[in-house]
Amino acid sequence: MTREWVSQAPCRGDSALFSPRDSAWKNQHDLVDLCSGALEVCRWCPFTKECVALVQPRYARFDGVCGGRIWCGGAVVKSLFAEVRNPTDSGRPEEPDVLAGISRAAT
Secondary structure (H helix, E strand, C coil), rough: CCCHHHHHCCCCCHHHCCCCCCCCCCEEEHHHCCCCCCCCHHHCCCHHHHCCCCHEEEEEECCCCEEEEEECCEEEEECCCCCCCCCCCCCCCCCCCCCCCCCCHHH
């Protein structure tokens, strides 16, 4: 897969907005509050699948916005999509889009 799309992505060059410093948040609710504005950038982005394929947020235990979802420790905690789906599989539904309120220290 080529990465030519990265230079055209609406989020290009703003990594701090899409992946806040660890010191800026303490739990999932904080992360969602920090990232909700950035998540809106993904709404019309044509590269959400490519973004997830590049970042591999579940495997990397990513914290921040990727592919139209807010991830915390590699798990989706908020999504632009009605049903949370694992973007790397056949589209089977996963866990519902809810916040568990678990602190990062507990994960």
